[in-house]
Amino acid sequence: MKTHNGKIARLPREIRDELNLRLDNGGTETAILPWLNALPSVQSVLAAQFGSRLVSPQNLTNWRQGGYQDWLKQRAHQHLVRQVADDANKVAESGGPGITGHISTVLTAELLLTARAMQNEPASPAARFGQLREMLQTVSEVRREDYLAGRLALDNRIAVLPLIKVNQGESR
Secondary structure: OOOOOOOOOHHOOHHHHHHHHHHHOOOOOOHHHHHHHOOOHHHHHHHHOEEEEEEOOOHHHHHHHOHHHHHHHHHHHHHHHHHHHHHHHHHHHHHOOOHHHHHHHHHHHHHHHHHHHOOOOOOOOOHHHHHHHHHHHHHHHHHHHHHHHHHHHHHHHHHHHHHHHHHHHHHO
């Protein structure tokens, strides 16, 4: 993620998060700037680093186009991670492959979407071939891990079978 260095970027995280929430909820410049500039901690940062010049409409626009966009991407990423983990837990509870198998499926789907998106991007055939080759390598590694996980599960079942037969024989 890009590091920002403007007035808003230098404010404490809690204030930036509150600002981002206000922007996310449709807050307008006319509502946000008076609130922001009135906060004592904002005034302190502005006095120490910016000659007490207030956060301006241009500062807010720059933040909307930079830091706020990064914040939105981070929130979306966090939501996706939580969603994948929740889905994997549901799959595991129903006897499915668990989180690693689910992540493998999600990763493979993401690679497919990326490959499709690449078709719309202008690139030389050599560059596209290189990108596709890297993606194919990644898919190959994912599939290899899927195979190894499946084989381990099968080996574990086979190892348990003699124990089941012995226990059944003893109970008769």
